[in-house]
Amino acid sequence: MRIGLYPGTFDPITLGHLDIIRRAAVLVDRLVVGVAINRDKGPMFSLEERVAMVEAEFDDLSKQTGCEFVAHPFENLLIDCARDVNAQVIVRGLRAVADFEYEFQMVGMNRRLDDSIETVFLMAEAEHQAIASKLVKEIARLGGDVSSFVTPAVQAALQERLGAK
Template sequence: MTKSAFYAGSFDPVTNGHVEVVRAACRLLDRLVIAIGTHPGKSPLFTAEERVSMLKSVFEPMAKKENCKLDVITFDDLTVNAARRHEASILLRGLRDGTDLDYEMQIAGMNGQMAPDLQTVFLPASPAVRPITATLVRQVASMGGDVSAFVPELVARKLTEKFASGR
């Protein structure tokens, strides 16, 4: 039986916290679907296409090393519906702290009611990546700060380019 998980987020941008979650997932799973949620009411820094490209560049070598099949997709509906379409049996979530846990437990409860066939699995962040959020990374980068300690090298370059071009 193939162990397949669905890891949903905005990934705007991908951070070292996301890297930790994906690295652990690739060691545990046969297949991982990284799913970029899109919403017409939100204006992300990076387009969905740019995020797909960055995610593939960062995560494909990692997945290949662990012999985990990787798919990077976008979706604009309920996570549980998208996960089912992609034949995942696990909803994967990363946790930084207790605030994340409280919020994620609520979502897991709702998802469990809508899709009892999907199991939510939480992966805790290491102390080194707990303070990192995509929002803070965007703020620091927008002010010309060095974000290289918080994101993969490729993403740091893309952030510098994005803000140098005025978005």
């Protein structure tokens, strides 16, 4: 069984994330979506809420792709998380050149730590390249419409968290 790991904070999960997940599903039999605890980022949603949001998308994705999906919270090194879930490949999404520079450094470090685990980069579809969780939260905080960036369930969670109607 080919297992991939797609890590991120997913605060919240966006249509850009779902695009990468959907496209990564053709490369592996099981895709573990690693939900990073990452307290340094000061997430809007708790780890449990972020895991629940990610898991809520799995039924439809499994039906569409035939891939098995698993949400896996983690706080350790990415390469250790990959080992923990027996992933042979780490999937990373790219939006812009700036993403590549950071990711290139990460791949180099991860290869030094364990050269048996490959990293695959997937470019987000053009319509999703500008979507970033940080910007989605900011738009929602300021009362803007985020419906073209997130699923209806995530939009409702944002509105509830922010006390919007």
